[in-house]
Amino acid sequence: MDSPDASVLWKIFDEVEPDLKPKEVMEEANRCLFCFDAPCTKACPTNIDVPLFIKKITTGNMKGSARVIMDANPMGATCARVCPTEELCEGACVLNDASLPIMIGDLQRHTTNWAMKNNPQLFEAGKPNGKKIAIIGGGPAGLSSARELARFGYQVTIYEKHEKAGGLNTYGIVPFRLPQRVALWEVEQIEQLGVSIRTNCEVGKDVSVQSIMNESDAVILAIGMANVPSLGIPGEDLDGVYDAIRLIEKVKDGKPTRQFIGKKAVVVGAGNTAIDAATCLKRLGAARVHIVYRRSEAEMTAYPFEFRFAKEDGIEFCWQTQPKRIVSDGDGHVAKLECVQMKLGDEDASGRHRPIKIENSDFIMDADVIVKAIGQNRYKSLIDAFGLVHSHGVVTVNPETFQTSNPKVFAAGDVIFGNGKGEAMVVAAAEQGKRTARAIHEQMFSKI
Template sequence: MSSITGGMISPNLKENFEEIYKGMTKTEAIVEANRCLYCYDAPCIKACPTGIQIPKFIKKIASNNLKGSAKTILEANPLGASCARVCPTEELCEGACVLNDISKPIEIGNLQRYATDYAMKQNKPLFEAGINNGKTVAIIGSGPAGLSAARELSRLGYKVTIFEAESEAGGLGRYGIVSFRLPRTVVDWEVKQIEKLGVEIKTNCRVGEDVSVEEIVNNHDRIVLAIGMSSVPNLDIDGEQLKGVYDAIEFVKDTKINEPTEDIRGKKVAVIGAGNTAIDAATSAVRLGASNVQIIYRRTKTEMTAYQFEYEFAKQDGVEFRWLTAPVEIIGEDSQVKGLKCTEMTLGEVGPDGRQKPIPVEGSEFTLEVDLVIKAIGQSRYENLIKAFGLKSVRGVVQVDEALKTSQEKIYACGDVIFGNGQGEAMVVSAVEQGKTVAGAIHQSFRLQTEIA
């Protein structure tokens, strides 16, 4: 796939990728913090996967104790600065706020950002590593789950080494979430905070190639698999080999690691799929200057997996949505995309996955004039690596128990590698909590060994 960025910088396009929301002012934050009822049995805490003591951190903002507020947040959520920007707060903490019944919920996400932004500006360590207990843990992958596990384990005294295939740590936050929602500077700060605890991060180190699975297993007391997911699978239609067909994951990643240019200005773009990644790809295409961006989805708005706020954001950006539409062929001319042949769909009976099966409507084919096609129909799995570790899995989803331990005694798993087939949740904040769970389970396993001995 050819790059869509790189080369001469376009100032206007560069501005398009700057963070949209600039954060609360001090006055706004204090006024909002004082709206909080500081509930004793706060439902917002229960709705937060990481269990942040929300009334506590908000009360500290109200009293201008921003360091204390940030520490309260980050104690529970090692990636609290990122989550303040990308969490679906409307569905979680803010959705549970008691003020929903009488006015509007407290802006918990924005207050969390206000406090963590203060911590980033101070750029001082808020936590310390625990006393070395002589045990070593290898973490494969440095996305939200891996970083969270590393932070917690280092505070418990473990020597932690993260093995990361990419050139920089951060995983999804670094490469997979658009910069106008999650800037690289936020991820940089969170990674550095974890490194300051003594965690070693080996980048450009792909397990199975640069270091063997056997070496990882033999040289560490415990292993955490936090490898996430891989590339977007093929559509399995004619024309996928044409120039102008992109993998949505790579498309978004390219905008994160390179400077935006005018390569697609004025072009028409079709994005296949309606998940959060599809929204990110579509809104990135808008910011890269596309004249028209359409999301093509074979089901209806009700079945789309993108968050509601992502959908509203895309509509505000001018992205069009074509429901009950499926691609059947990518049409080309001189090896370049020129059109997308589609068919109308209808929803049939409910299948084994609990969803109505999309069925093509006979004789309904039509062609859209497009210059680029971006595939965003989910992601494939690193099944070879899962097999190399000898882990039990179902369709690439690693099977774990309540402690997130795999079928191998010393190996745990967290994050997207355990999401799917009705197991787990695909949220950054859920991955962070899973990392904490794994760290606690590993620590408990050693304590039990000591008691038995």
């Protein structure tokens, strides 16, 4: 941020979607039918009472509106911005067929914006019950369980290896979708309930697994996922190959770099992280950004609205294309990407068509920058350090209680998110955190 035009550069990372204007808010809120047993509420993984929070907007009870949202979803401000609402609440709105669905996400954003601006006290910590809970990981699942446990009266400590808590909300979702201040406000709300957050503290390094296990009545593992795995092709160690998660992390933390200006970039993968990386690169000045994906548009895991957004940003998609080799410029830097065309074969275990290489279809793309976005590795060694049963780094839990193979340890969020099972959404992590907290509370106090 030291160059003269840094502020201009940073400007393009402002939120893309504008806030609703006051008149829009009132018109939209008054359009809500206040359905009974509303499908929007049922479609929300955290079961926000959508008609109620909207009704409260119409009566000017903004504090009440904020409370309804945040009570059900401690990440309510984030989710207002990043939830795939057209697949959830808005997709379920009864007005879809009659006229247009209510803009639930935008109304939720209006209310949570009010809460961020006015900062009312929405919740209180429960009477201390003498029990200690350690939460590993300060992302959505960890924070959400911490919030609920604090309200139940537990003494909660979150161990977070980054400088700031919030997990992917703070570091992983591009700022023009979710400004970091929103994630940090949610963190603050949880700290205000007396939850202690130890940042820059990596479990297994700065603090031992053993001491955490000894000092706590229960432990919640909410460590999410690790770095992007390697592509497993030659040339991956060349200068110019990046990990999408790390790239977004830098941008999100307010450190946009000038190194991508005018560059030709290729992002490998077509999930939401790939889209985020691609749109980030475009904003950082890359001349052309391609996304290469070995399957077709139909198999892509990015949300439709993310895909639309990428196309609007001028991202070019190369479907059924698999990288084969990264070619050096002879000076240790990326120069080209050699790819092969794919065709789709039979369905695999995940129900998606298996990509098969087409013989002699190799071709070369010019590229200065290669960004890997093909999913994330798992923190297997830490999971092993806790001695938990897992499947390829996905911790096995009781789906009702979120209890792991060690009855004292629970797990929630991306650490239990397995391939092909639901979606790794912030809102799902928040709900899991809530349910984990309730399960712990039930178990602790049913014994007495």
